[in-house]
Amino acid sequence: MPHATPALSPEEYDMLLGQRVPCRWGDACGVLLDDTSASGLMRHLRAYHLTPTPHVPWDKRARAHCVWGGATGCGKEMANASLGKHVAAVHLRVRVECPRCHRDVGRAGLLERHLELYCEQRPWP
Numbered sequence: 001m002p003h004a005t006p007a008l009s010p011e012e013y014d015m016l017l018g019q020r021v022p023c024r025w026g027d028a029c030g031v032l033l034d035d036t037s038a039s040g041l042m043r044h045l046r047a048y049h050l051t052p053t054p055h056v057p058w059d060k061r062a063r064a065h066c067v068w069g070g071a072t073g074c075g076k077e078m079a080n081a082s083l084g085k086h087v088a089a090v091h092l093r094v095r096v097e098c099p100r101c102h103r104d105v106g107r108a109g110l111l112e113r114h115l116e117l118y119c120e121q122r123p124w125p
């Protein structure tokens with residue numbers, strides 16, 4: 001049997017793309033986030049929500065309230081710099097399942113690595 005390179009089928013890619021979630025900051029954003037890691041979220045929040053005046057340097061130590069899910073949604077207060085991590089951990093605990101062995105791999109970005117190195121369904125049929 002030839003040594004097959006692990007590759008995702010189109011269905012599996014679709015599944016991954018399905019992991020995109022709409023931003024619910026203030027309940028009125030709706031931008032589809034394809035990077036829901038803490039740093040990806042931070043980038044989005046910073047670009048869209050945490051810089052009230054363009055060109056004013058961003059103050060990562062300033063305190064802000066989390067308004068994920070609407071102004072009254074969460075309300076937790078923390079430093080600007082913690083918001084990405086907070087949203088990823090508290091509001092976006094998305095379960096990403098390996099399409100082959102159905103184990104929880106944590107998040108979409110880790111799936112390819114899982115398929116390559118850890119998946120119990122190796123070697124490929």
Ligand SMILES: [Zn+2]
Binds near residue numbers: 023024029031
């Ligand atoms: Zn947003």
Ligand SMILES: [Zn+2]
Binds near residue numbers: 067074
């Ligand atoms: Zn929150």
Ligand SMILES: [Zn+2]
Binds near residue numbers: 102119120121
């Ligand atoms: Zn697997």
